[in-house]
């Protein structure tokens with residue numbers, strides 16, 4: 504039993520989808536899967552569908568769904584069909600597709616491929632433990648498979664809660680060619696009959712997800728490899744319903760710093776957190792596309808270039824780890840690619856009120872290369888437009904190392920408004936007998952409170968002369 508012939512050589516345009524559950528904020532793993540699915544569709548000139556899998560009512564919420572739309576849009580994705588915009592296969596919310604599932608469940612039923620299962624969670628757990636103890640892979644033992652019609656009727660009359668199981672055929676092999684992992688083969692004897700409708704009447708993931716993909720015309724299911732072992736089950740359902748089997752691409756899960764897969768349930772680093780920290784969508788896109796996909800271009804890619812660079816054949820198998828240093832690298836690159844207007848808009852909320860346009864423009868020119876996040880702009884705005892009341896420890900050490908005499912000289916050399924800074928520093932170096940870092944570092948420390956930062960001369964051009972004097976005087980007192 505192979506799905507190869509149905510899955511390949513499709514003349515139809517590529518249709519991909521992202522199908523999250525609205526049960527938490529999207530984390531970077533979800534976002535990466537969404538981005539890759541989006542890029543695959545856009546690259547091929549196909550369609551990208553957003554479907555919300557909210558059959559688990561206890562964990563799903565309207566707020567999370569709205570957040571999901573907002574976060575995906577912020578990341579720069581758009582979709583051709585979805586719950587918020589509709590489309591030819593509406594509804595795109597599984598809660599609203601119950602009648603469709605009932606119809607397809609009854610088809611399976613009519614074909615004799617389902618049966619009610621009355622096993623309780625406790626009974627299933629004991630059975631699983633027994634199998635594990637016997638060194639067997641846990642699978643449903645088939646307890647309710649062979650109940651007689653009378654036994655079933657008797658249990659139903661007693662009102663026992665019943666789930667619905669799919670009858671997996673014995674002794675067959677389900678095979679498919681995964682875009683990332685190549686040929687996959689699963690023996691149906693290892694699968695075990697699985698639940699397609701829970702006791703509360705909601706359909707299980709295996710079923711609704713597969714039926715929706717087929718009915719929505721999805722041709723490529725690109726998802727995390729947490730779903731690899733679900734795929735043979737889904738192929739069995741689609742075959743039983745005579746529905747089209749898509750191609751599958753299972754990408755390695757994105758792991759957190761602790762090595763565990765990111766997961767909504769664990770509240771892992773969400774797109775939202777990063778956005779609130781000031782990360783830019785372009786940084787996320789450039790970072791995420793390179794986790795599990797190798798780009799031809801090493802440099803920063805805008806949206807169009809990202810689509811052009813994307814290639815399904817370059818999806819990788821290796822597990823990818825979220826690395827904040829990498830994200831910061833792409834953030835830096837993205838900031839460098841902002842136009843001046845975009846940059847000013849991005850940091851506007853961090854600037855003190857009342858700056859004139861010239862001060863604003865000068866500030867941007869001076870500090871831009873030193874800003875990765877808006878909070879950096881806040882820190883430099885405080886240094887330049889505010890009062891200096893904090894020194895980082897290395898700055899304090901540099902001031903004390905230079906000594907009181909150095910700052911007495913500095914106050915004389917930089918002694919009047921309009922002093923040309925470069926000339927003044929040269930003169931100070933001669934007077935104090937210092938050069939290089941021994942000359943620049945204490946000055947930088949005294950005037951900014953830091954031992955790193957934007958070029959000093961243009962920064963000082965923004966400081967009032969009285970403030971320069973006050974800071975040098977303060978440093979002189981600190982150095983005593």
Ligand SMILES: Nc1ncnc2c1ncn2[C@@H]1O[C@H](COP(=O)(O)OP(=O)(O)OP(=O)(O)O)[C@@H](O)[C@H]1O
Nearest residue numbers: 523524532533536726727756757764765766767768
């Ligand atoms: N760590 C991960 N790395 C990459 N993709 C992931 C990761 N976790 C989930 N996905 C993918 O995101 C898509 C949406 O999945 P889903 O909404 O179930 O997310 P989830 O984080 O697994 O949620 P939950 O923790 O609630 O199960 C699926 O394609 C899934 O494979």
